[in-house]
Amino acid sequence: MSLVTTIQPDGTPTWIDLRVPDLDRALEFYNALFGxxxxxxxxxxxxGTVCLLRGRPVAAIAQAPAIAQAAPATTNPDWTMYFATADCDGTAKRVSDAGGSVLMAPTDIGEHGRAALAEDPVGARFGLWEARAHVGCEVVNEPDSLVRNDLVTPDPEPARAFYTSVFDYTLDGNKTLPDLDFTFLRRPDGHEIGGIFGFPVAPRSIWATTFEVADTDAVxxxxxxxxxxxxxxxxxxYGRSATLKDPFGVEFSVITRPA
Known part of the structure; x- marks a missing residue:
């Protein structure tokens, strides 16, 4: 699916945003990268400033507070991925009950929706998005848009227990890469939403963001x-990939999938 016009099922990665110290510089960079x-x-x-592909929202970029300590809960040096939820308040409670932390309590974002920010038990941050007028990313899984999010962590077992508890995911092994400590996460309807990668030497836990591109080398x-x-x-x-960093050191990946 490339075009999204309806609110996504609970637990689906549905939106991404980024806070940067220089908004104009970031907008220039991502325009040059993805158009x-x-x-x-x-x-x-x-x-935040809504990023458009073919006139449709694919992400947002916002100016970070001048002093990060002024808003520690909303300051994150990575792309933040938001899970869809029909009940932001209820899901935030499930996060707490499962051992995670709610960093920003559920808050209305105008008519667009209701959002919260959270952290799982292994330290990876993510958001919750209860969509109203704004369904989230309207273009996905095609060049210059979001294609995947995976949790990379040195401590995968608590993370697997947490996300299955919060979103009722099921876990599925990866037969393509049997030597890696990787499990797919699936919604109750069986749809794969990403995975958890146990990587012992990872410096920290992070929901890694991957964008699809037409030509990895060119990007x-x-x-x-x-x-x-x-x-x-x-x-x-799965395709030709590369790890990139923007001018502020924000890391993300790009991939050209086989035709």
Missing amino acids: WEYAPDSAKTGL AGRAVAAGGTADTPEDTP
Whole structure:
């Protein structure tokens, strides 16, 4: 599915946003990288500056507070992924009951929806999004849009227990990469929403964000030219991928999937 026009089932990654110290610089970088355009005056909506692909929302970027300590709960040096929920308050309570922390209590974002920020027991941050007028990413799984989120953590077992408790996911092994400590997360209807990767040498736990692109090597080159960095692209069983960083050190991945 590429075009999203309806509210997604609970537990589906549905929106992403990023806070940066220099908004104008970030907008230039991601425009150069993905060709994103930006909705006029969207920064005033509470969502941040909404990034558009073919005129449809795919992400948001916002100016971080001048002093990070002024808003520690909403300051995160990574792309933040939001899970869809029909009941933000109820899901926030499930987060707490399962051993996680609610960093920002459920809050209305105008007419767009209701949001919360949380942290799981292994320290990875994520959001909750109860959609109203704003369903989330309206373009996914195609070049220059979000294609995947996976939790990378040195301590995967508490994370698996947490997410199955909060969202009623089931766990499924990865037969393609049997030597890795990786499990797929599936909604109760069987739909795969991502996975949990146990990586002992990971410096911290993070929900890693991956964007699909038409040409990984070309995008890696554009990232460097625009002031970011890029690891050498490599082929994987799922496509050609590379790890990039934007000018502020925010890490994310890109992948060109097989046709």
